[in-house]
Amino acid sequence: MKDFIIKRLAQTLLVLVFVSMFAFSIIYFSPGDPLYLYTSPAVSSYKMTEEQLNDMREALGLNGNVAQRYVNWAGKMLKGDWGLSISNHQPVKTQILDRLPNTIGLMGAALLLSILISIPLGLLAGYYKNRWIDNIISGISYLGISLPAFWFGIMLIIVFSLHLSWFPSAGMRTIGVNSAMDVIRHGVLPVIVLSVNNTAVFVRYIRSNTIEQKEEEYVMTAISKGVPKMRVLRGHVLKNCLLPIITMVGMNFGTLITGSFIVESVFGWPGLGTLCLDAINSRDYTMIMGITMLACMVLLIGNFLADLLYGFADPRIKQGREK
Amino acid sequence: MKKRLVSLLLCLGMVSTLFAGCGSSDGEKQSESSGSTEGTKSGGTESDTLIIPVSATVTSLNPLLESMAEGTLQLSPYSDELYYVADDETRYYLAESCEVSEDGLTYTLKLKDNLKWHDGEPITADDVIFTADCNADTDNGAGFTNVVFAGEEKVKYEKVDDLTVNFTIPSPSASYFEVLGKLQIIPAHAFDGSTDIKSAEANLTDIGSGPYKLSEFNDGESVVFEKFDDYYGGAPQIEKVVFRVISDPSVQEVAFKNGEINYLLVSSDATAEEFENVDGAELHQLAEGRVKYLAWNKYCATWENRDAVKAVFLALNQEEIVKGAYGEAMGLPANTIFSSQNLFHDDSMKGYEQDLDEAKKLAKSSGLEGKTIKLHYNTDRGFMEDTALMIQQQLKEIDVNVELEGIDANGFFDVVFTDQADYELYLNEYGASGDPDSVVAGMYDGTWGINVDTSEEILELFRQGRATNDMEERASIYSELQKKAQEEYLVYPIAYPSYCFVTTSNLKGAEEYTTTPVFEDYTKLYFE
Numbered sequence: 001m002k003d004f005i006i007k008r009l010a011q012t013l014l015v016l017v018f019v020s021m022f023a024f025s026i027i028y029f030s031p032g033d034p035l036y037l038y039t040s041p042a043v044s045s046y047k048m049t050e051e052q053l054n055d056m057r058e059a060l061g062l063n064g065n066v067a068q069r070y071v072n073w074a075g076k077m078l079k080g081d082w083g084l085s086i087s088n089h090q091p092v093k094t095q096i097l098d099r100l101p102n103t104i105g106l107m108g109a110a111l112l113l114s115i116l117i118s119i120p121l122g123l124l125a126g127y128y129k130n131r132w133i134d135n136i137i138s139g140i141s142y143l144g145i146s147l148p149a150f151w152f153g154i155m156l157i158i159v160f161s162l163h164l165s166w167f168p169s170a171g172m173r174t175i176g177v178n179s180a181m182d183v184i185r186h187g188v189l190p191v192i193v194l195s196v197n198n199t200a201v202f203v204r205y206i207r208s209n210t211i212e213q214k215e216e217e218y219v220m221t222a223i224s225k226g227v228p229k230m231r232v233l234r235g236h237v238l239k240n241c242l243l244p245i246i247t248m249v250g251m252n253f254g255t256l257i258t259g260s261f262i263v264e265s266v267f268g269w270p271g272l273g274t275l276c277l278d279a280i281n282s283r284d285y286t287m288i289m290g291i292t293m294l295a296c297m298v299l300l301i302g303n304f305l306a307d308l309l310y311g312f313a314d315p316r317i318k319q320g321r322e323k
Numbered sequence: 324m325k326k327r328l329v330s331l332l333l334c335l336g337m338v339s340t341l342f343a344g345c346g347s348s349d350g351e352k353q354s355e356s357s358g359s360t361e362g363t364k365s366g367g368t369e370s371d372t373l374i375i376p377v378s379a380t381v382t383s384l385n386p387l388l389e390s391m392a393e394g395t396l397q398l399s400p401y402s403d404e405l406y407y408v409a410d411d412e413t414r415y416y417l418a419e420s421c422e423v424s425e426d427g428l429t430y431t432l433k434l435k436d437n438l439k440w441h442d443g444e445p446i447t448a449d450d451v452i453f454t455a456d457c458n459a460d461t462d463n464g465a466g467f468t469n470v471v472f473a474g475e476e477k478v479k480y481e482k483v484d485d486l487t488v489n490f491t492i493p494s495p496s497a498s499y500f501e502v503l504g505k506l507q508i509i510p511a512h513a514f515d516g517s518t519d520i521k522s523a524e525a526n527l528t529d530i531g532s533g534p535y536k537l538s539e540f541n542d543g544e545s546v547v548f549e550k551f552d553d554y555y556g557g558a559p560q561i562e563k564v565v566f567r568v569i570s571d572p573s574v575q576e577v578a579f580k581n582g583e584i585n586y587l588l589v590s591s592d593a594t595a596e597e598f599e600n601v602d603g604a605e606l607h608q609l610a611e612g613r614v615k616y617l618a619w620n621k622y623c624a625t626w627e628n629r630d631a632v633k634a635v636f637l638a639l640n641q642e643e644i645v646k647g648a649y650g651e652a653m654g655l656p657a658n659t660i661f662s663s664q665n666l667f668h669d670d671s672m673k674g675y676e677q678d679l680d681e682a683k684k685l686a687k688s689s690g691l692e693g694k695t696i697k698l699h700y701n702t703d704r705g706f707m708e709d710t711a712l713m714i715q716q717q718l719k720e721i722d723v724n725v726e727l728e729g730i731d732a733n734g735f736f737d738v739v740f741t742d743q744a745d746y747e748l749y750l751n752e753y754g755a756s757g758d759p760d761s762v763v764a765g766m767y768d769g770t771w772g773i774n775v776d777t778s779e780e781i782l783e784l785f786r787q788g789r790a791t792n793d794m795e796e797r798a799s800i801y802s803e804l805q806k807k808a809q810e811e812y813l814v815y816p817i818a819y820p821s822y823c824f825v826t827t828s829n830l831k832g833a834e835e836y837t838t839t840p841v842f843e844d845y846t847k848l849y850f851e
Contacts, residue, residue, distance in 0.1 A: 031734030038464030040736065041753065043390050045502070045761045046469035047770045052461040059462050088382030089522035099543060154573050162577050169578045170569040175374075175545055268569045270543030278379055281703075283733050 008307060012300045016293070020077075021070065023292045027285045028066045034086045034283040035062070060086055073289065083286035087279070092290040095275065100257075100294075102172060103264070103271030106187060107256045110194035115249065117195070118202030123233050123241070125203060126210025137203060144200025153193045153266040160189060170268035190267040194260055202248055209241045216240075246309050253302020257295035371562035373830065373848065375586040376569040376578060380546050383526040384537065386507035387457055390466025396840040398507075400535040400548050400564045405432065406504040407843060408757055409836075410666065413504070414843075416556075417446065417532060419486075421503065427495035427792050430503055434486040439553050440510045441529045441536040448482045453511035453518070455480050455488075460518045467506050469761075473499070495790050497797060498760035508532065534559040534845050544568055560849035579604075585830050586841075589823035590705060592650020598825045605830075609837045611822040612664030612756025614657055614763075615706065617714065617815040621776035622744040625696060632812045634685035635748070638721045639714065640677045645818045648709035652823055657816035659805040661763060662755035664819075667788075667801035675815060679720055686721040695724040696747035699739055703732035707750050710817060714748075740771055752820075756839075759801060760789045767813065775814060781807050 033039075035056060039048055048056070057063045061072060061083070076083055082093040125137040161169040168174065172186050213219060214237065222232045252259070257272055264273035272291055279287035377397060381389050386402040389395070405418040413421075417438060422431045438446035455478075457463055459471040471478045476493040483489055492499050513525040520526065529537040534556065535548035546566045552558045569575045572590055579587040589595045589606070598604050617639075619632050626632055645656045658674040661667065686692040698714065700707040708729060715725040725748070730738060739749045751772075754762045764785045766772045784804040788797050808814075822839040829851045836843040 031730065031737055033733065033737055035464075036733045036736060040391075040732075041762050041765060041771050042392070043464075044466045044468050045765055046472055047765065048461060048468075049475055056462055056464065084522060085382075088388075090382070095542075102543075150571075154571070154577075157574055157577050162581050165581070169581055169583060170571075170574050171567060172544055173541070175372075175539075175547060175565055175567065266571045266574060268544075268567075268571070268574065270541070270568065274379065274543055274568075274570065281731070281733065 005308075008304055012304060015300060016296060019296045020074065020289070020293060023289060024070045024073065024285075025066060027283070027288055028069065030283070032283045034060070034285065036283070062086075073286070077289075077293070082290045085279070085287045086284045087282045087287070092286050095287070096272065096290050096294060099270060099272045099275050102269065103260060103273065104256055105183075106190055106264070106269060106271060107194065107260050109187065110191045110260075111198065111249070111252060111256070113191060113195040114198035114202055115245070118199045118206060119238070119245070121199075122203045122206025123210050123238060126207040127214060127229070127233055127237070129207075129211050129214075134207075138207070141200040141203040144196045145204075147196060149193055149197065149262050150266050152196065153189070153263055156189045156192060157267075170266075172269055186267075187269075190260070190263050190269055193263050193266075198252065202245070205244050205248060206241055209244050210237055213237045213240050243310065246306050250302045250306025250309075251299075253305075254295050254299030256302075257291070257298050371850070372565055373561050373563070373586070373850075374565045374567055374584045376575045376584050376588075377566045378568070378570040380540070380542055380544065380566065380568055384528070384530060384540070385509060385520060385523075385526040387454065387463065387465040387467060387509060387520065388526065392840055397546055397566045398531075399533070399840070399842060400559075400845040401531040401533045401537065402507045403533045404505050404507050407838065408501040408504050409838075417508065418504070421500065423500060423792065427497075428492055430490040430492070430499065431483070432488050432490065432503065435555055436486065438532065438555050440513075441531045441551055442510075442513075443553070444510060444512055446508070446510070446532060447485050448488045449485075450508050450511050451488045451506075452480060452482055453514070453516065454506065454508040455490075456518045457509065457514075457520050460520075463518070463520055465520075469502050470506050495792070496760065497789055497792050498758035498764075501758045502761065535564050538563065554846070556844075556846050559846045561845070564845065579825065579827075582827075585827045587825045589652070589825060592652045595650070595652035595823050603828050604825050605828045605833075606823070606825050607833055608652060609822045609839055610655075610662070610664050611820045611839050612662050612754060613752050613820055614660065614662045614755045614816055615654070615704075615710070615750070615752040615818045615820060616657070616660070617710075617817055618739075618749055618751060618772065618775055619814075620739075620744070620747055620749065620774045622742050622774055623747050624744065625691070625694065625747050628689040629812070630685045630689035631691040634682045634689060634691050634721060635718065635723070636675050636812055636815050637678045637682035637685065638723075639675065639717050639815065641674050641815075641817060643717070644710055644713045647713050648706045649818055649820065652821060654706065654818040654820045657819050660767070660808045660814060660816055661759050661801070661805055662819050664756035665759045665763065666757060667759060667798050669802050669805045672805060672809065675809070682721050686723060692722045695726055697726045697728060697745070698748040698750065699728050699730055699735065699746055700750040701732055701735040701752075702729035703735075704752060706818070706820070711750055714750075740773060742774065750817075760785070764789070767808075776811075777813065778807075778811055781811065781813070 035053060038056065039053065061069065064072070073083065082091065084090065085092050085095060121137050125134040128134050157169045160166045167189050168186055172183060174182050219232060219236055222236055260269070260271060261273035261277060263269070264271045265277060276288065276291045279291070377393055379393070381394050381397045383389055384398065384401065386398050389398055403416040406413055406415040406421060417434055419433045419435045432451065434446060434448065434451070440446055455471050458465045458467045459477065461468060471480070473492050473494065473496060478493070479491040481489050490503060510530050513528065513530045514520055514523055517523070527540060531537065534551055534554045536551040538549040539545070539547040545568060548564045550559045550562055567584065569578055569584070575584070575587055576594065578584045589598065595606060598606050619626050619635070641656050645654055656674055658672045659669055661669070663670065698711055700711045702708065711727050715727060718725050739751060753766045767775055767777045768782055768785055769777070781804060784800055784807065788800045788804065791797060824841065826833050831849050831851050832847040833842065835847040842848060
């Protein structure tokens with residue numbers, strides 16, 4: 001087990017380094033200049049001289065080739081210095097940490113809701129394969145997979161905000177109000193949009209796994225012994241369906257950070273998604289890199305935890321590793 | 324059963340906890356006026372709060388660092404300019420007066436007496452000097468650098484007394500009066516006199532001078548301003564002004580219809596039409612003071628024969644393009660390189676007229692016929708893509724195939740404001756309000772649009788227009804310049820876009836001034 005953890009940690013670090021190099025290069029080679037923010041005629045009719053621009057590049061760490069700039073950035077990151085945002089000169093780490101709870105709250109709630117809904121639906125659809133209940137659940141899940149988030153979000157806003165006035169159309173708080181209930185009210189619609197797609201995907205996975213498990217001899221034995229169907233599903237099939245659920249949740253850990261870009265934008269939710277989109281538009285490489293690395297780390301940690309949890313969910317895997 | 328119920332309750336609790344983590348822990352109302360802050364159903368009932376949607380909150384409350392359109396919009400109620408030069412008058416805000424010396428070199432700026440910053444400290448000449456110093460430190464990338472630099476030469480400025488500052492420019496510049504008036508100042512005491520303002524903490528504190536002071540700054544959510552009772556122009560009539568983040572234009576529309584906001588920027592003809600006759604909503608149309616144009620790249624070999632340029636200009640049907648891409652509400656056909664909001668705009672001139680037969684002949688004789696040419700456009704600017712598509716269609720008439728390539732704003736200027744030769748045409752726009760000797764001149768004199776083939780004769784006219792303060796003489800110079808630009812096929816001015824917005828009908832005073840972005844003077848606004 002110890003060797004396994006060390007091996008996985010080493011892999012994780014290697015992946016982090018490769019992702020950072022890849023992401024940095026993409027930003028470096030993409031067209032556009034971060035100094036556009038300061039040199040556009042829309043900002044001032046004064047055009048800076050080459051000398052003034054060079055001084056500014058130097059001050060912002062924008063001079064040098066891609067390798068020099070990457071080494072410079074990575075060196076600072078290793079010391080815990082995420083740098084200053086190019087667009088507003090405020091520390092990147094502080095800005096990310098300020099917005100992080102908003103995104104994790106939204107995505108975490110959506111992920112949790114997806115798991116809660118998809119497990120019973122997936123089990124039912126799988127257990128009653130090709131029956132009316134399976135057809136309905138499968139039909140809805142196909143619809144859920146196909147719905148574009150921005151369209152679905154706007155539809156929900158039109159119905160529940162404009163026509164029924166049940167929920168506010170956008171934002172995270174009513175101005176002047178600072179209560180948890182108010183945040184929950186604002187979060188209902190974006191969470192529904194975010195969880196629909198996840199739920200649909202999870203249901204498909206669990207359904208196919210349930211169908212597989214249902215054919216297993218231990219399930220047949222239990223049914224033939226007269227164990228109630230629900231108890232078979234809950235006590236036997238569900239336990240054996242846990243593996244793919246753990247994989248999916250592990251894979252979806254990264255989306256805690258990056259999964260809500262479009263939905264945050266539609267609902268005006270002040271999370272990392274809107275922060276990152278603004279950073280991309282202004283070529284704010286320190287901010288883009290900060291968010292990318294955070295998302296990457298969370299994804300890797302999620303996968304790592306999923307690997308560890310496998311052992312607990314299925315002792316055969318644990319034994320295999322130890323051998 | 325009991326176990327299951329407990330599990331369910333625990334799960335619901337977890338979902339709620341995740342959300343609760345997003346909010347504050349104190350769970351108390353910060354304001355008593357929350358009921359009215361969410362606005363009213365399309366202007367139905369009275370309100371004490373004006374709510375304006377924005378795509379993002381400003382990243383700083385320092386007007387020197389937020390001079391792009393959305394920054395200007397959000398800081399407008401909070402920070403005043405010195406004065407505003409309109410067509411027929413100069414409206415003074417923080418400044419009492421600004422006198423120009425006979426030689427046109429020295430501008431004596433006098434502040435009003437008893438002005439106060441939002442923290443109660445007096446606004447003095449020292450603040451003007453400090454603001455000028457901050458702009459002179461070019462590492463700040465401040466938006467009013469043109470106040471302290473004339474080309475590469477520095478403007479001299481000195482304090483005369485507590486309320487007076489002299490600005491001395493190196494050579495006469497007729498537009499400097501307007502440039503100086505737009506300056507927004509910041510308090511020296513808030514920055515401890517340090518001109519390195521980029522990452523100063525003071526940028527997120529209340530450093531304003533306008534009719535509204537900061538109440539709440541919720542990054543990414545909203546900026547809330549409340550009225551400043553000690554404002555020199557008298558306290559404004561509306562209690563609060565809120566800029567609330569709703570980035571999606573469709574959601575903004577829903578929020579407006581839902582009565583959650585009082586203002587909606589209209590971005591399409593269909594939306595303008597929809598709101599034109601809606602009860603509880605009032606549509607406002609202003610000329611935005613911009614010129615949208617098609618330019619040809621002088622570095623590209625395709626245009627070595629100038630007849631090829633003529634062929635393109637004569638092949639285009641401007642009326643059809645404006646009608647198709649902009650619609651009736653969102654733009655008007657442009658007739659010169661100056662906008663209708665520029666001083667000295669010649670409204671007697673006619674724009675380019677389509678002449679397909681002549682265009683075909685010229686295309687053939689110049690070798691343009693049968694060629695494929697590349698057109699770049701800015702994907703972040705409204706109506707550009709539709710305009711590009713219509714140009715593509717119209718140039719097919721003279722057997723010219725146009726390849727379209729959209730680039731976002733940030734990358735766009737890296738391509739079109741350079742000497743790259745691998746594309747023929749581009750669509751762009753520039754701000755063109757007030758004195759033309761500012762951004763308009765910069766677009767043609769090599770400052771910005773370096774690939775525009777401006778003749779020495781036109782450059783000389785720009786220089787002459789800058790060098791004199793005699794308005795009649797300037798009118799004559801700029802009239803000649805606009806005609807010359809058209810004769811030389813400098814660029815193809817396509818449209819003057821409209822700044823179109825809807826307000827709830829209970830909001831009055833919005834039509835008081837026609838400057839953009841709105842609103843020049845928030846004290847004029849009130850709810851009926």
